[in-house]
Amino acid sequence: MRCAWRCGTRTHATPHHCTRRREIVATTVSPVRVAAVPSSHPYVSAITDADRVRLLADPPPPGAPAGQWWPPQVLLPEWLEAHADEFDLVHVHFGIESYSPDELHATVATLHRLGRPLVYTVHDLENPQLTAQETHRASLAVLAAGADALIALTDTAGASVRDIVRRPVTVVPHPTLLGDARRPTGNGHDALRVGVHMRDLRPNIDGVGTTATLVRAVADLRAQGARVEAVVRMNERVRDAEAAASIALLAEGADGVTVERGTRLDDDALAAWLADLDACVLPYRHGTQSGWAELCYDLAVPIVSTPVGHIAAQHPADFHPFDVGDPVSLARAIMDATRQASSAPGSAARSAEVERRRAGRRAELDEVRAAHVAVYRRALTAEVAA
Template sequence: MPSAHPYVAAVADPRAVRLLGDPPVPGAPEGQWWPPQALLPAWLDAHAAEFDLVHLHFGMESYSPEELGETVATLRRLKRPLVYTVHDLENPQLSSQEEHRAALAVLTAAAAELITLTDSADAEVRREYGRSTTVIPHPTLLASATSPVGTPHATTRVGVHLRDLRPNIDGVGTVATLVRAVADLRAEGARVEAVVRMNERVRDAEAAASIGLLAADADGVTIERGSRMDDDELERWLSDLDACLLPYRHGTQSGWAELCFDLAVPVIGTRVGHIAAQHPRDFHAFAVGDPIALARAITDATAPAWSTPGSPRRAEEVARRRADRSAERDAVRDAHLRVYRRALRTAAAA
């Protein structure tokens, strides 16, 4: 759960796994799955005959560690195993992580099986929570038959999308560093530009105003404000970039890094969590406050010929990765099915 999330659909083989729909949330708009009702003991009791196991991916921040303890106790009483994918060792929606770590302790101790996406995340789970995991990489989430390859342009374009300025996004620090890096590169004669995008509605209006002031008089830096992009719009926006800058101050893994990989857009980011381990050859590191490192990362990231939007090399690279990732998704689904079977055997033997 949640079944409406594209990641959940991507890892579940429809030939062998039936996903129950997300229960409606009282008072919420249609289609909203959070807070996930399927974690409530009353729902689990009422629908126990309809499911064999619970696989939790997202939405745990909706409940306290004590409430999650009641969830796992109910599953134990019903003899229904819990599988938990540890996507977030640090929760991107939260500033303070204390309650999140307490919730992780509850879930990692109770789960019949744990999954992580990278070897380094597995090592952290072992170190912090004393449990081993099954490492299964993040699959492609692209569903369409073709992918955009971008539009040619005369400059090297670096983009950063700050979205709604949620707690794990360092918008001010990232943009300040980017403005200085672009100025340095342009002073050296590089034809480089940066585009900074934010949603119209943000969580931190003061930070948004500061970002606007930082970019207002910056040569080669443009600010975009707009509504939240749908998947197709986001893919087109990313495909027009020579490199994508990730603005995270904390986090664990990144779906954006996966989407950029699928679209053959190199990633520049800080070394937070385990994002660099997802696709190491496509990841170029910098530190917020270090424009020299960011300028170097921009130069390195945009050096490969396939990084150029709209070029034949970009199109070839996107097609090659699409074929590889399609085969990988089949392997990812098989790996999840093996995890489910182990969890069910464990529950049957208990």
């Protein structure tokens, strides 16, 4: 007969794990000790109420350079066994591609045996770092089935997760990652300025297809008399050098389209680059949600995006869809996105809208943090009652 407290042992008078579990619940006024996967990530920092939650530092992987958290050691059964007294629950966000579905099954089984809840935020129904998704979907199913609590970022993503596991999902929106700092509002331009940042051309970025579509859309708009210019930016170091060369060739000689190559922009430089845009094109071939959509929302820069995943549900009024290979749809989306005066960089309307959104996001951030604390408390209480 298994212990009713899920400590993984047979019934006994004063089980060690049961006593520890009761102590955790008895001290719920104390900060919840969370082993996050990962801990050192801007999203994880943003959602954490520092007064009520204490994040454990990321355990350094053997031989990894300083600051590297992957492969996440928290997901290893041997780490969980050795450090079970140091955390109350595990919250998984990113990095599950480091392990196979069978290895993650062992992670879940170990947590159940130790009596430690698992919280899983399903950021990625499709992994942006991968092309083939079969293994990721299998890993997702393992964690979603074994988790004590599931979180999604939008209502539509939550519905998709419920369709997979037939379990309740708490929807908590993606918060701002800018804190309460003053946001840049951009500089005015004579022409509408549209930008697309390919970053390092990771697998879910359709750099060539998006650039080809953008070149034709800008040509069509300019032929109709619209004053439009586009900038395509890539990091100096990319994962696909052949695609980078094709992007440069597509833009070569294209009227109104320029290509930038440079070092990876830090957070402030990226915000300034985006703030100078009338609209930002998101070049995804697959994905779920987009942190870039959240940053553009904070800066009052409308997005023009392929209709993949659940990006449209993040900020619907700022979302303008197009299809790769269809320049007419992209030209229409650009004009729709830039029709409102608040989208003009450097304008008083843009500044006022950025400030309005900053105030709203400040209140939302408090709600997001409180929602996560509530999920943690429920998971801990449910674990005791199991």
